[in-house]
Amino acid sequence: QVQLVQSEAEVKKPGSSVKVSCRASGYTFSDYYIYWVRRAPGQGLEWMGWINPNSGDTKYAQKFQGSVTVTRDTSISTAYMELSGLTSHDTAVYYCARGRMIMFGGVIVLQVYFDYWGQGTLLTVSS
Amino acid sequence: QSVLTQPPSASGTPGQRVTISCSGSSSNIGSKTVNWYQQVPGAAPKLLVYSHNQRPSGVSDRFSDSKSGTSASLAISGLQPEDEADYYCAVWDDSVNGPVFGGGTKLTVL
Secondary structure, eight states: OOEEEEOOOEEEOTTOOEEEEEEEESSOGGGSEEEEEEEOTTOOEEEEEEEOTTTOOEEEOGGGTTTEEEEEEGGGTEEEEEEOSOOGGGOEEEEEEEEEEEEETTTEEEEEEEEEEOOOEEEEEOO | OOSBBOOSEEEEOTTOOEEEEEEOOTTTTTTSOOEEEEEOTTSOOEEEEBTTTBOOTTOOTTEEEEEETTEEEEEEOSOOGGGOEEEEEEEEETTTTEEEEBOOEEEEEO
């Protein structure tokens, strides 16, 4: 069965960085994009970025450009999300999710949905 | 500040039908397919409805969605206590070249 297993909770100091992993199993890792989404306390879900595990191509939400780096290691079917310059506002639960994309003509995105999610990784940023 | 607007809360009694709205624009809901997720406290979000009323295996047919123009709705019929959760709409947005989420609606079963 499809599973996404994330790394354990982290506590970090302001200004530092964190790297969260997401290990996929039960399917061909390179066949589906991996998206990263976070939920801060009292807030809704927020998309951060995605990676095409096949090509390594990435795309980041404008808010996170320059602070987030998403990578992958296809040999161990694992995606990573590194967030730098941490502040207390980055305290949140971070999720990876498998994305299913429906396109028209191979160019126009009609839909993307997330059919499997990791269990979440709690990041606490505190001095 | 979410791109998609949802009511922060909704409620109903067991057996009732409840709808949750999601408002967007022409670059997202107006031209794309909306999906809905359920998140219970302490758990990861779960895909509820996608591709115009398609449901993953195991999701009850009490959940259904609809769309009109730049707005979408999730309907839950025969409300049950276990439906108490946060519900999110999500859709691809051409203006950001990525997915956007609603702010979430907390459903309370009275």
